[in-house]
Amino acid sequence: MTQADVIIVGGGLMGTASAFFLRQRGLSVILLERDLVGSHASGTNFGNVRRQGRFLPQLPLANRSRAIWGDLPGIIGEDSEFLPSGHLRIAFREEDEARLVAHAAAAREWGLDLDLITGNALRDRFPYLSPSARMASHSPLDGHANPRLAAPAFARAARRAGAVLHEGAAVLGIVKSAEDFVVETAIGAFRAPLLQISAGAWGGRIAAAFGEPVPITPAAPQMGVTEPMPYRIAPVMGIATTVKEEGVYLRQVKRGNIVFGGGARSEASLDTRRARLDPLNTLAQLPHLARLLPPIRALSIIRTWSGVEGYMADDIPVMGPSGKVTGLFYAFGFCGHGFQLGPGVGATMAELIATGHAGIPIEPFHISRFAQGPPG
Amino acid sequence: MTGLLHRVAEADRPPIRLSVDGREITALAGDTLLTALLVAGARLRDSEFGDGTRAGFCLMGACQDCWVWTEAGARLRACSTPAEPGMRILTGAAPWP
Amino acid sequence: MAVTGDGVIVVGAGPAGIRAAERLVAAGIRPTVVEESARDGGQIYRRQPEGFRRPPEALYGADSAKARALHEAAQALHPRVDWRPGTLVWAIRDGTLLVNRAGQHEALPFRHLILATGATDRIMPLPGWTLPGVTSLGGAQIALKAQGCVIGREPVFLGTGPLLYLVAWQYLKAGVAVRGVLDTSAFAKRVLAAPWLAARPGLLARGLAYTAALRRAGVRIATNITPLEVEGEDRVAALRWRDAAGVEHRAACDGIGMGYGLRPETQLADLAGCAFAFDGGARLWLPVTDGDGRSSVPCVYLAGDGAQIRGADAAELAGRLAACAALRDSGRAVDELEMATLRRRLAGMTRFRRGLERAFPYPAHLAADLPDETLVCRCEAITAGALRQAGGEYGAAEVNRAKAFSRTGMGRCQGRMCGPAAAEVLAAARGIPMAQAGRLRGAAPVKPLPLATEAAP
Ligand SMILES: Cc1cc2nc3c(=O)[nH]c(=O)nc-3n(C[C@H](O)[C@H](O)[C@H](O)COP(=O)(O)OP(=O)(O)OC[C@H]3O[C@@H](n4cnc5c(N)ncnc54)[C@H](O)[C@@H]3O)c2cc1C
Ligand SMILES: Cc1cc2nc3c(=O)[nH]c(=O)nc-3n(C[C@H](O)[C@H](O)[C@H](O)COP(=O)(O)OP(=O)(O)OC[C@H]3O[C@@H](n4cnc5c(N)ncnc54)[C@H](O)[C@@H]3O)c2cc1C
Numbered sequence: 001m002t003q004a005d006v007i008i009v010g011g012g013l014m015g016t017a018s019a020f021f022l023r024q025r026g027l028s029v030i031l032l033e034r035d036l037v038g039s040h041a042s043g044t045n046f047g048n049v050r051r052q053g054r055f056l057p058q059l060p061l062a063n064r065s066r067a068i069w070g071d072l073p074g075i076i077g078e079d080s081e082f083l084p085s086g087h088l089r090i091a092f093r094e095e096d097e098a099r100l101v102a103h104a105a106a107a108r109e110w111g112l113d114l115d116l117i118t119g120n121a122l123r124d125r126f127p128y129l130s131p132s133a134r135m136a137s138h139s140p141l142d143g144h145a146n147p148r149l150a151a152p153a154f155a156r157a158a159r160r161a162g163a164v165l166h167e168g169a170a171v172l173g174i175v176k177s178a179e180d181f182v183v184e185t186a187i188g189a190f191r192a193p194l195l196q197i198s199a200g201a202w203g204g205r206i207a208a209a210f211g212e213p214v215p216i217t218p219a220a221p222q223m224g225v226t227e228p229m230p231y232r233i234a235p236v237m238g239i240a241t242t243v244k245e246e247g248v249y250l251r252q253v254k255r256g257n258i259v260f261g262g263g264a265r266s267e268a269s270l271d272t273r274r275a276r277l278d279p280l281n282t283l284a285q286l287p288h289l290a291r292l293l294p295p296i297r298a299l300s301i302i303r304t305w306s307g308v309e310g311y312m313a314d315d316i317p318v319m320g321p322s323g324k325v326t327g328l329f330y331a332f333g334f335c336g337h338g339f340q341l342g343p344g345v346g347a348t349m350a351e352l353i354a355t356g357h358a359g360i361p362i363e364p365f366h367i368s369r370f371a372q373g374p375p376g
Numbered sequence: 377m378t379g380l381l382h383r384v385a386e387a388d389r390p391p392i393r394l395s396v397d398g399r400e401i402t403a404l405a406g407d408t409l410l411t412a413l414l415v416a417g418a419r420l421r422d423s424e425f426g427d428g429t430r431a432g433f434c435l436m437g438a439c440q441d442c443w444v445w446t447e448a449g450a451r452l453r454a455c456s457t458p459a460e461p462g463m464r465i466l467t468g469a470a471p472w473p
Numbered sequence: 474m475a476v477t478g479d480g481v482i483v484v485g486a487g488p489a490g491i492r493a494a495e496r497l498v499a500a501g502i503r504p505t506v507v508e509e510s511a512r513d514g515g516q517i518y519r520r521q522p523e524g525f526r527r528p529p530e531a532l533y534g535a536d537s538a539k540a541r542a543l544h545e546a547a548q549a550l551h552p553r554v555d556w557r558p559g560t561l562v563w564a565i566r567d568g569t570l571l572v573n574r575a576g577q578h579e580a581l582p583f584r585h586l587i588l589a590t591g592a593t594d595r596i597m598p599l600p601g602w603t604l605p606g607v608t609s610l611g612g613a614q615i616a617l618k619a620q621g622c623v624i625g626r627e628p629v630f631l632g633t634g635p636l637l638y639l640v641a642w643q644y645l646k647a648g649v650a651v652r653g654v655l656d657t658s659a660f661a662k663r664v665l666a667a668p669w670l671a672a673r674p675g676l677l678a679r680g681l682a683y684t685a686a687l688r689r690a691g692v693r694i695a696t697n698i699t700p701l702e703v704e705g706e707d708r709v710a711a712l713r714w715r716d717a718a719g720v721e722h723r724a725a726c727d728g729i730g731m732g733y734g735l736r737p738e739t740q741l742a743d744l745a746g747c748a749f750a751f752d753g754g755a756r757l758w759l760p761v762t763d764g765d766g767r768s769s770v771p772c773v774y775l776a777g778d779g780a781q782i783r784g785a786d787a788a789e790l791a792g793r794l795a796a797c798a799a800l801r802d803s804g805r806a807v808d809e810l811e812m813a814t815l816r817r818r819l820a821g822m823t824r825f826r827r828g829l830e831r832a833f834p835y836p837a838h839l840a841a842d843l844p845d846e847t848l849v850c851r852c853e854a855i856t857a858g859a860l861r862q863a864g865g866e867y868g869a870a871e872v873n874r875a876k877a878f879s880r881t882g883m884g885r886c887q888g889r890m891c892g893p894a895a896a897e898v899l900a901a902a903r904g905i906p907m908a909q910a911g912r913l914r915g916a917a918p919v920k921p922l923p924l925a926t927e928a929a930p
Pocket of ligand 1: 009010011012013014015032033034035036037038039040041042043044045046047048049050169170171172198199200201202203220221222223261305306307308309331332333334335336337338339340341
């Protein structure tokens, strides 16, 4: 099959989830992935399924996504190790505490309930936390999942539902003829009247080729994992701070390892498609991890890694229809927080492409926000 | 129970005493922690994944199968750590939250 | 940050690293030598701890003169190099080694880097191999050499390669009742490999002498065997195996030493960005070097078993040759005759190595028949079945993808133990050549890094 209703460029979580939900809506789909599905940001990320702390207008999308995460076995037949174990943002300073309070009040309006826990209650509930923690903002229904599994699981489900997925199919050029987009790839040409660009950090290059340049920078968040320990630390947790270096986070997987990340990022290259972790960043994470969870100091790190992620200048993604080309849709540049959103992005893009309506407000993410020149 | 390792040479070194899971053992100065524990017993730890007892494998710091806890909550790789008098080692439940 | 010690760093103080450092010192350079162990010597000439009294003859047998010479050379180097024992290189970044010594971190910039990181046992899993009492062959030897202990009073040795017979013989000499030497290679292979093995008649003769001594002592030696299972509750009780005629046996034993040759320790070469190529003879991915030890990365040199398994004598020569190459590349005069002589002597050893690969091939064929419930990755307790599922149902076409899906090779040892075997299991399950199954990519830290690590004062 070289022709379909929709062609999707990019097989990360955005592309594979979109392919799956487009099939649910009855459209035929061809997905073109240059490497392997889920092998870039979607397969290398931290695995946080976190809503709190987001840009508030993103919560409808995050809420929609959270509902899908909770029902993955029913929807795609496997759970990708999603664990709704709760999520803690922890403040060590008065001003960070104040920001947690303000965020909790504002998030409530967007349908996200957060508990603010302090003092003895904090230590009773989470005895392993640092005694110097002042306040935790607890999001009880957030959690984490296994990033290595999620996108391939959506890809398999999409295939079972009849989508055509090609790996090793680098998109080399796209032209729009009268009705169709003709997509040239390493394995031949494909055509469709509708086209979705979900090429992650590489999305900006394709948008630019359609005359819609955007300010996007690739960067590499720094990940690591400890040896396995008995499973005791249920919630995902991170330091709530405005100081970049302090912003570390961690989660214990049920098998026992503690995955962590945060702090300074290293460089990522769109051309080599590699993100090399800087081991000095790992060392810089250590004191902050020990502050967040003092018992972790006894453990050893057994592996580090990174991945290529696309960051927009305003820290929110590009999502929605093109401002210039009919039939063209974008979902890329998820700024280090797209894993949680992935299933919701898939459902929303499918609804948008199939019906013309996104079902939830996504206007803040429209690419035309950059048409008047990048924001100051 | 007899240990996994048996001394066949160099047995005239000065004795040292350690504690393993609360039990006193005697080892010899110059033993690695792995030697001390496995002359006296047949385990170093349990696999985290429920597949049974482990007692090291490579003895050269490569396989990482011989990490044990001290009672004070430190982690030691038994095959490359010299046994010291007074060490208090745990091979079972970890001092972990 | 200032480059110290003339900017030349040698990693590993085994035969290769010591001879490399010695050659650099002879040229007037003061290299930094970083070694994870507390003492120099490396694997084969591993030193026993202070206070042990066996003479080199008892420890190193026929190699005692070489051991003594190497230890003396190392001792003489200590004041002439920046000697850093007990120090692990755990990462490499932009011309800098990141090292950790007892929880203290330091960054060591280099201009020239010689990696002489050695090798460890190469493993083929079998059901029960994680039971207490099963060690690697190298481990069985270290227990004896470095600690004066044996892994059992009635042990069995399983695997293939010269080390199998050497260790069994060393145990015999230590007064142990060896209950069997079980070799997966057919004896006929040794005959066919004779023309290559003849490149080093002395070593060949020595190997034959060990076998003869074991036979004289009544030790059962079986070749072309198939290992089936290690039996035992909380410790080894027996090994089940099948002989060449298809008859099953059960050898009661209280210890098992197992190993199928060696695999080079290549993580640092990987982190340095060196290119790798599949070596069909060894069935391993090895870092690419020119004959003199230059890797694909300028100013990074590889020597000894860490580059290519050729044994201790070759490691000494390769270390010296790599140092010569580094000296020459940095603009110093090196006598061509010296390098040509080293190359010529190494050539014979390479030929011998090819003979060993033919005589004692890694038993890749066993991977296909490993029962699904066999643990392949002992760190994360991942079974052959889970690995096959990653390659089958989940479509992983090479080991890194299979690792992502199944966690094989993701544990504390970073795939040192299971990596080559996991690639064989995957290749067999998918019906693809081993070369296509790929190799696990290295990642920092190459060995566990304590979170409590702090900057050195
Ligand atoms: C290390 C790291 C940690 C992170 N942690 C979190 C977290 O904890 N929580 C969270 O919510 N988010 C996190 N993120 C962000 C999240 O992973 C991403 O936002 C999300 O996965 C983006 O998905 P994607 O499908 O847009 O991109 P990707 O997964 O990168 O997929 C894009 C795909 O497009 C393909 N492609 C590109 N160009 C072409 C072309 N020309 N032809 C064909 N195919 C092409 C690429 O090969 C790639 O597979 C993290 C990201 C990283 C890197
Ligand atoms: C158990 C065992 C027994 C052997 N017996 C024989 C034998 O009888 N005959 C024979 O010819 N060969 C034998 N070999 C092969 C033997 O390894 C080599 O012949 C010889 O020791 C190779 O010398 P080398 O210098 O290349 O490596 P090695 O002697 O292994 O030295 C490498 C050194 O590098 C250090 N190192 C590695 N990585 C790091 C790091 N990241 N940071 C700091 N330091 C590091 C190691 O601690 C080690 O000391 C044996 C190998 C093993 C494993």
